[in-house]
Amino acid sequence: MSDKPELTEVAGLIARQLGFKDPKFCGKGSFKETYQAEDRTGHVVALKLVDRTKINVERTDREIEALKRCNSLRVAKVLATTTFSAPDKRVFDVVVEEFFDGGSLEDRLKVGHLTQQEVIELVKGLILAVKDLQPSLVHRDIKPANIMFRKNQPEPVLVDFGIVRDLSQTSLTASWWPSGPGTPFFSSPEQLTNDKALIDWRSDQFAIGVIASLLLTGRHPYQVDPANPNAAVYAVSERRGPSPDFNAAMAQAGLPAIIKMVQPWPVLRFGDPDTLLAALK
Amino acid sequence: MAAYLQMGHDSENLVGVSGLDGFTGLVLSPVNRSETELSKHLPSFRKKGRFGVILDPQLYCPQSERGQLSNHRYFPRDLDTADISSPKWWQNLIKKLVAEAQSLKVDGVCSPVVLPSKYSSEYYVSSCEAFSMLAEGLSVGSIRPIQSVCVSLKDLAEPNDALRIASIISSRKPPLCYIVIEADTPPRQEIENASNVLSLMVLVSALEKSGCATLVSHCSSEMLLLKAAGASSCASGKFFNLRRFTRSRFDEQQDAGGGQLPYWFEQGLLAFLRRADIERLRRSGFGDFLKVGSSGNTFADQILEQFVNEPAKAWLKLSWCQYLAWFCLVERQLSVPEAPAIVSSWLKEAEQRWEQLDAKDVLLEERRNDGRWIRPWRQALGDFRQLGL
Numbered sequence: 001m002s003d004k005p006e007l008t009e010v011a012g013l014i015a016r017q018l019g020f021k022d023p024k025f026c027g028k029g030s031f032k033e034t035y036q037a038e039d040r041t042g043h044v045v046a047l048k049l050v051d052r053t054k055i056n057v058e059r060t061d062r063e064i065e066a067l068k069r070c071n072s073l074r075v076a077k078v079l080a081t082t083t084f085s086a087p088d089k090r091v092f093d094v095v096v097e098e099f100f101d102g103g104s105l106e107d108r109l110k111v112g113h114l115t116q117q118e119v120i121e122l123v124k125g126l127i128l129a130v131k132d133l134q135p136s137l138v139h140r141d142i143k144p145a146n147i148m149f150r151k152n153q154p155e156p157v158l159v160d161f162g163i164v165r166d167l168s169q170t171s172l173t174a175s176w177w178p179s180g181p182g183t184p185f186f187s188s189p190e191q192l193t194n195d196k197a198l199i200d201w202r203s204d205q206f207a208i209g210v211i212a213s214l215l216l217t218g219r220h221p222y223q224v225d226p227a228n229p230n231a232a233v234y235a236v237s238e239r240r241g242p243s244p245d246f247n248a249a250m251a252q253a254g255l256p257a258i259i260k261m262v263q264p265w266p267v268l269r270f271g272d273p274d275t276l277l278a279a280l281k
Numbered sequence: 282m283a284a285y286l287q288m289g290h291d292s293e294n295l296v297g298v299s300g301l302d303g304f305t306g307l308v309l310s311p312v313n314r315s316e317t318e319l320s321k322h323l324p325s326f327r328k329k330g331r332f333g334v335i336l337d338p339q340l341y342c343p344q345s346e347r348g349q350l351s352n353h354r355y356f357p358r359d360l361d362t363a364d365i366s367s368p369k370w371w372q373n374l375i376k377k378l379v380a381e382a383q384s385l386k387v388d389g390v391c392s393p394v395v396l397p398s399k400y401s402s403e404y405y406v407s408s409c410e411a412f413s414m415l416a417e418g419l420s421v422g423s424i425r426p427i428q429s430v431c432v433s434l435k436d437l438a439e440p441n442d443a444l445r446i447a448s449i450i451s452s453r454k455p456p457l458c459y460i461v462i463e464a465d466t467p468p469r470q471e472i473e474n475a476s477n478v479l480s481l482m483v484l485v486s487a488l489e490k491s492g493c494a495t496l497v498s499h500c501s502s503e504m505l506l507l508k509a510a511g512a513s514s515c516a517s518g519k520f521f522n523l524r525r526f527t528r529s530r531f532d533e534q535q536d537a538g539g540g541q542l543p544y545w546f547e548q549g550l551l552a553f554l555r556r557a558d559i560e561r562l563r564r565s566g567f568g569d570f571l572k573v574g575s576s577g578n579t580f581a582d583q584i585l586e587q588f589v590n591e592p593a594k595a596w597l598k599l600s601w602c603q604y605l606a607w608f609c610l611v612e613r614q615l616s617v618p619e620a621p622a623i624v625s626s627w628l629k630e631a632e633q634r635w636e637q638l639d640a641k642d643v644l645l646e647e648r649r650n651d652g653r654w655i656r657p658w659r660q661a662l663g664d665f666r667q668l669g670l
Contacts, residue, residue: 197406
């Protein structure tokens with residue numbers, strides 16, 4: 001999220017209306033911009049501005065609803081929500097969230113590598129976060145940019161529930177789409193092929209397994225050709241299974257649980273978060 | 282782990298028979314017996330042994346011959362006209378099914394399912410929803426909800442087909458799955474397609490390893506392979522599934538079981554033998570191919586004795602018992618981690634025996650009864666072991 005901001009003026013107006021000072025641009029996604037702002041007591045929050053003309057409104061509503069239902073320290077907390085009509089008639093959804101001053105996992109990786117033990121602790125934290133989404137929510141876009149930290153704290157926090165799937169409700173993705181939403185590099189086979197009947201928390205487990213593989217080996221678990229990481233995405237969609245090199249590396253590291261997390265079919269992964277956590281001990 | 286006796290037409294007299302004590306579970310058949318009849322039979326079954334009793338609502342083919350189904354309180358009167366995609370319709374049915382199960386005091390109930398025109402992912406998702414409704418209905422009390430999993434054998438063309446189904450079913454973590462295999466295998470014939478058998482084994486194994494125990498219904502001699510795949514339990518009826526679980530099976534109730542011929546099940550050949558076959562084997566110097574393993578049970582001795590002392594006497598009931606005794610003894614014997622190796626050696630030995638018979642031109646009565654299914658079974662088991670699931 002490093003593109004130039006386009007909504008600085010709107011952010012200023014919103015901040016003034018909500019009683020916040022000096023919004024500072026943090027980052028930009030496809031449909032939204034994020035600013036950090038301070039309230040009168042000096043408490044810092046994140047202001048997320050979503051342009052309603054660019055997104056399926058129902059998705060934003062679902063994200064907000066999902067986050068409100070999750071009372072977990074491992075999931076971004078929604079402090080307030082509102083809508084704002086800009087002078088140019090555009091309407092924005094405004095989500096006020098906890099601000100994470102420890103940065104993202106993506107930021108941390110730019111600074112240096114994590115040890116094996118740190119990776120295991122991170123994976124455990126993410127599994128606990130996914131467990132807190134149970135029984136019906138599936139994040140579907142777990143990746144380093146969506147994993148945040150509080151200052152000086154190692155526990156990860158999941159953010160960006162824009163494509164969260166509530167299994168108790170009808171899917172918003174048409175079944176004829178060739179692929180479902182999510183970031184392909186971290187997506188499970190069932191997401192890549194839009195196989196909606198197969199999507200549940202085990203899809204998030206797959207994404208966490210891919211992150212673990214990246215952190216431990218520097219590669220996607222399905223990557224065979226060192227020069228072509230994108231071929232791994234195709235291999236996932238073909239359900240080819242993790243590469244022999246990855247399997248050997250995880251076996252040698254004493255981490256067979258990570259191999260199980262990235263199996264091509266959900267039934268071959270861990271059936272529940274507690275069993276997975278126990279296997280990581 | 283238990284062998285289940287699949288109740289059918291006039292099966293009550295087989296419950297608790299000495300020598301069939303290995304059956305520790307019963308699957309009731311509402312197509313054959315009304316609710317009133319079942320409620321009368323159950324207390325007498327309980328007196329004969331400690332059975333785990335399962336009610337399978339058998340709504341598989343509700344448009345065809347219904348037998349006694351309409352004499353059960355859960356049977357929907359509006360079946361022909363109702364919108365069966367409506368959750369409310371299923372809730373109503375399941376509410377009545379729960380009430381009947383509680384009234385009968387059974388130990389487990391299978392979730393109601395209808396055989397679809399196409400076994401799609403959506404079909405399995407709706408099967409899971411029916412199971413969830415049943416589990417909710419049975420949340421108070423001790424009756425166990427069981428997830429019914431109907432699969433079409435011909436649709437299980439490769440292991441991935443099985444893994445897709447198992448992935449959907451395991452999402453709700455049912456503690457026990459009741460697997461019903463719809464097959465168009467003709468009467469008296471074994472499943473011969475290695476890919477189908479392998480996929481079936483993968484389905485069982487994947488479910489078991491994900492924490493969903495399996496009870497495979499309507500088994501015949503392929504039970505060996507299902508146990509090798511790790512099936513917790515298998516069920517068989519007295520007709521050794523001569524009539525397999527086909528869509529037409531519910532149309533066959535009028536003729537008291539389809540005019541049965543007596544057969545001897547021989548583990549040494551993994552085949553069903555006619556009386557003439559038994560005599561031919563003995564005459565040809567292959568008498569040691571008979572009574573191999575659990576085929577040599579107490580009923581086998583009674584059959585051979587009767588052939589000598591009362592040759593004209595019917596041996597149909599003894600034939601059922603000889604097969605059922607073999608079934609429950611082997612079901613127990615194979616409830617061990619070494620089952621794949623044990624079954625592998627049985628198959629190898631059986632194939633060698635068939636080769637010896639062929640070499641001496643010892644041909645059995647029925648044209649296709651020549652052991653041709655053993656090779657695909659060996660292939661399926663070999664491939665299954667290589668998959669290392």
